[in-house]
Amino acid sequence: MNAHPVFQKESETIAKGIVWNLDDLYLGQDDPRLDQDLEAVRENAKAFVSSYKGKISDKDLEAQTLLSAIQQYEAIHELGMKPYAFAYLYHASDVRDPKRDGLFQGVREAWNEILEMITFFPLEIMALPESALKRLKKNDALQSYRHFLLQQRKLKPHALSEPEETIIQRMRLSGRKAFVSLYDEFMASLQVALEIEGQVKLFSLEQALSLLFKPDRLLRENAYQTLLAELGRQGIVLRNILNALLLDHRQENLKRGHPSPMHRVCITDEVDEGIIGEMMEVVEAHYPLARRYFCEKARLLGLKKLKTTDLWAPLNDEGTQIPFSKARGFVLEAMETFHPSFYSIAHEFFEKNWIDAESRKGKRSGAFCKCFAPSLHPFVLMNYSGNIRDVGILAHELGHGIHYRLASRQSFLGFDPSPVLAETTSTLNEIVLTQYLLKSEASHRHVPALLSSHLDGIMITVYRQNVLTRFEQAIHRERQKQLLRTEQICQIWWEENERLYGEDVEMIPDYRWGWAHIPHFIHHPFYCYSYIFGNLL
Numbered sequence: 001m002n003a004h005p006v007f008q009k010e011s012e013t014i015a016k017g018i019v020w021n022l023d024d025l026y027l028g029q030d031d032p033r034l035d036q037d038l039e040a041v042r043e044n045a046k047a048f049v050s051s052y053k054g055k056i057s058d059k060d061l062e063a064q065t066l067l068s069a070i071q072q073y074e075a076i077h078e079l080g081m082k083p084y085a086f087a088y089l090y091h092a093s094d095v096r097d098p099k100r101d102g103l104f105q106g107v108r109e110a111w112n113e114i115l116e117m118i119t120f121f122p123l124e125i126m127a128l129p130e131s132a133l134k135r136l137k138k139n140d141a142l143q144s145y146r147h148f149l150l151q152q153r154k155l156k157p158h159a160l161s162e163p164e165e166t167i168i169q170r171m172r173l174s175g176r177k178a179f180v181s182l183y184d185e186f187m188a189s190l191q192v193a194l195e196i197e198g199q200v201k202l203f204s205l206e207q208a209l210s211l212l213f214k215p216d217r218l219l220r221e222n223a224y225q226t227l228l229a230e231l232g233r234q235g236i237v238l239r240n241i242l243n244a245l246l247l248d249h250r251q252e253n254l255k256r257g258h259p260s261p262m263h264r265v266c267i268t269d270e271v272d273e274g275i276i277g278e279m280m281e282v283v284e285a286h287y288p289l290a291r292r293y294f295c296e297k298a299r300l301l302g303l304k305k306l307k308t309t310d311l312w313a314p315l316n317d318e319g320t321q322i323p324f325s326k327a328r329g330f331v332l333e334a335m336e337t338f339h340p341s342f343y344s345i346a347h348e349f350f351e352k353n354w355i356d357a358e359s360r361k362g363k364r365s366g367a368f369c370k371c372f373a374p375s376l377h378p379f380v381l382m383n384y385s386g387n388i389r390d391v392g393i394l395a396h397e398l399g400h401g402i403h404y405r406l407a408s409r410q411s412f413l414g415f416d417p418s419p420v421l422a423e424t425t426s427t428l429n430e431i432v433l434t435q436y437l438l439k440s441e442a443s444h445r446h447v448p449a450l451l452s453s454h455l456d457g458i459m460i461t462v463y464r465q466n467v468l469t470r471f472e473q474a475i476h477r478e479r480q481k482q483l484l485r486t487e488q489i490c491q492i493w494w495e496e497n498e499r500l501y502g503e504d505v506e507m508i509p510d511y512r513w514g515w516a517h518i519p520h521f522i523h524h525p526f527y528c529y530s531y532i533f534g535n536l537l
Contacts, residue, residue, distance in 0.1 A: 126152050206383035227311075334437070366394050427537075
């Protein structure tokens, strides 16, 4: 393939029309197959209960019986994930649409009822005598499920009775998941008014954040200042959502007997909490290295000191945008230089419209790659705004996608990676892209900008994600004592950031609201440490 000019100015709309095609799942929310599949999985769950409930924890359980039960358990999830995937992705495309919201809620409620029915299964595996489990783990027929069986034993000390587990499963819909949905819809509805080139325009959260990558320093500061001020005006809503989720996490931890707020996540992620703690301490010992970088970047930008609105500032002042078509070319060429299978899988995402990159009002913020079952292909969502970082995000999410496609040879219980493994593979893809661009002759004069963007990514990923994790640990710790006040949350955020930036980066006053637009605290408690782990590895 021929290399493209790296930062060519073009007038075409960035990522316009790059939306995913969900027809592989269903032809729309009125597709009768959606309800038919939900009913089929419900009937399969009833049959599963009839066949296996009360029979799995038997010390004389035969390997073939357990194998058959596990495979039927997987089949229920495989079929159930198809309507769930459609409803989730359809809703993420526009979280403000009442019809999409209604469909997603209806499917979630139906799937939750099914999960309640089959709650008994992992609990009965946990109840197997140790001697029986050792015997079953050695059986050749169960070798592909050995990891699943071992993981149930790790979870056993914190498992509850079946009635208690069922109640927790049922209450999540009106508790945790309800607050997550409220956050997503609320953030998607936010708009800020900014004056750009003499005209007042309305910007969504994602569109406003994308302005932090523009060369105009006043624009960057005005955009972020305006966004943070708006978040501050909505502080009552944001504070209450956060407090409710922290309390939910704490109450379940207490009930399950977890010794710390992170402990439950570490068991699920299959990492040692002590090792993660040591990793974070080492990162903090190197905060001065990050500050040296921030000072050097300030010098290159001709500034005495960076502000928090300058951290992503580009080194070049062209203010150009990279159309999505060029980003596609960069990523595919980079994948082709690395390995033909990476290229062929990534190419499939573009050709078959598995990517939704268009930035539009109502669309869920952030970026993700979701794969709900090995029988389904992954989907990528991002809000592409045309800067070099967005090209990296595209490569990052496709890294997840490539991983999922390669893992599709596994069955349902073995295909989904832990976060630390997932973020290692996605980070690898970013490095492959950067190395390709640095070696491209067409990009030689842009090497400082490319290196700066890549180093920005490392600094923000490793050091800032450490700050985010410390902030999360602190708010969980303080919420155990009392309801968190708005000022308290903002102060904890400020102090953790100040530990990193010191006197070398000026935090603008409204930066105290910077925590409010980070979805990880809402969607996935204690996920952020995985980025540190993956990037360092």
